[in-house]
Amino acid sequence: MKTTVIGLGLIGGSIAIDLRKAGIATSLVGVDRNSDHAAKAIELGIVDEIDLTDNALQTADLIIVAIPVNAMCQLLPSILDQIKADAVVIDAGSTKNLICKAVATHAKRDQFVAAHPIAGTENSGPTAAFSGLFRGKTNIVCEREKSAPQALALTLKVFEALGMNTIFMESDEHDKHVAYVSHLSHVSSFLLGQTVLDIEKDEKNIFALAGSGFASTVRLAKSSPEMWAPIFEQNLDYLSQALQEYIMHLQRFHYHLLKRDTTELHRIMSKANEIRRVLEGIELKTKNQHQTQPAG
C-alpha cells in the first residue's frame, strides 16, 4: 500500500517503521517541513523519499498525519481536498474535539478516521522513533460513525499491525479523559521541573538527589513545547478543570500537613495507593472489556 506519513517525528516515524515491517506500507513517502527531520528520516530508512508536492497526497492509498494539533486543524481540510477517492487519512493527534470539528463538513469526511494511538516517550524527532513504541498500548478512535466502513476497517488493520488495542469514544469524552490522565500528568511534571530548577540556581548539590524518584516524576518535563502548547490550548476547558482539581488536592494536603494531621495524610496516601491495583489491572481490563469491533 502506497503510504504517506506527514510529520516524521517520534509518532509518525514509529508508525512508518512498523507499517513497513508489517507489510502494510509497501512504499513510504515522507512529508516534513523541517528539512533536518526529513533528511534524518531518509538516512534512517524510515521513509523511501521526501516529497513536499501535492503528489505525496494525490497518489497515496493511506496517509498518516502526525503533526502538532494546531497544524493538524489547519492542514487536514486541504489534505482531504487532494486525496484519491479510495484513500484513507488517519490522524494521530492527542486532542480530538477541534480536529473532528475542522473536517466535520468536509465532502470527504468519511475518508478520514480520527485516531489517538496513546504512546510516546519524552523524546522527539525521527531519531526518537522506534519499532514497538505502540505495542500493547491503547488506540482511541473517535466519531467512528462519520468514517466509512472501509476506512475504519483499514484503520483497525493499521493499529493492529502496531500491536494496539482500539477502543471507541466520542471526541468530547476522549478530550476529557486525556485531560486528566495524560495532559495533567504533563503539566504536573513540567511545573515540578520548573519548581526544582528555580531552587537549583542557589543550590548546586540538589541534583545529586535525583535517585529519589524525582527523575521518573519529572521525565515528562523533557517533552516538546512545540507539541504540547497546542494540545493544552485545544483542551483548555477540560485541562483547566483537571488542573484546578489537582491544585485543590495539593492545597488540602498542604493544609493537613500544616495541621500535622497524620491520620488524614495517611488516609490520603493510602487512597492514592489504590493506583497500584488500577495500573496493574490495565492490561487485563483493556483486553477483556474494551475490545470492540468497528460499526458497519
Next chain:
Amino acid sequence: MKTTVIGLGLIGGSIAIDLRKAGIATSLVGVDRNSDHAAKAIELGIVDEIDLTDNALQTADLIIVAIPVNAMCQLLPSILDQIKADAVVIDAGSTKNLICKAVATHAKRDQFVAAHPIAGTENSGPTAAFSGLFRGKTNIVCEREKSAPQALALTLKVFEALGMNTIFMESDEHDKHVAYVSHLSHVSSFLLGQTVLDIEKDEKNIFALAGSGFASTVRLAKSSPEMWAPIFEQNLDYLSQALQEYIMHLQRFHYHLLKRDTTELHRIMSKANEIRRVLEGIELKTKNQHQTQPAG
C-alpha cells in the same frame, strides 16, 4: 563483621544483601517487629537469624537502622545505649535534622553516623529488596564532625560496597534539598494519583490512557504511607515551602493557560526542558565535583 540490620524492608533488606555479597557482613542478624517481614527475610536468606532481644545490639560490630523516621528518633538513643564500645550505628533515614537532634547529646554520639542512601522504588518490604538498588546513586552523610573518624571510615566502606558516592551536608541543608527533589516529587505523585482516582469513579475507561506517561508520573503514589507520613511531618517546614512554590507555579501556568498566552506557556515549558540537560549531567557532576573524603 557481625552485622545487625534493624528494619528488613526495601532499604534494610537491600543493604543486607549487598553487605553480605561484599564480604563486609560475615553474619547477619535481623530485627523487625513485623513477624511476616522477619519470616520472609529469613526465607529469602537476607539475614541468618532474627533476634529481638538486646543481644542483637550488644554483640554487633555494625548496626544498620532502616525504619520509619519517627521510629528512628524514638529508638536510636536506646540502641546506642546497648552497643559495644567499638560498634558503629548507621541510619538510613530520609530526614536528618530531627534524627541528629534525637542523639545530639548521647554519650555515644560519635559511634553513630547519620546517613541517607538515596535510592528506592515504589515497593516495600523484604520481598522488594534486591542487590544493586544503591549502585551508582548518591549517599549523604550529615554532621560528619560529630562521628568518630573510624566510624566515618567504616561508613564510607559500607556505602562504597553498595556502589554509592558519598557526599557531605549539614542536616538542615540536607532536609531542604530533599524537600524539593524527593519529598515534593512524592507529594505531587500521590495527589496526581488521588485526582485521577477521584474522576475514575464515574469514568471507567480512563485507565486505558495510562500509556501516555501517566504511569511513570504517578509511580511514586504507590509508595508506603507508613514510611512517608513521618517523613513529611519531620520535614514539614521545608516541604511546606516547596509545596507552596509548586502550587504557585501550577497556578501561574493555569492563569497563562486561561489567557491562551501561548508565548508564556511555551517559555515555561522550554525552561522546564532544561531538566533534561541537568539530569543527564548528574552522574558526571556527582563524580567530578562532589566526591570528598571524610574529615579526621
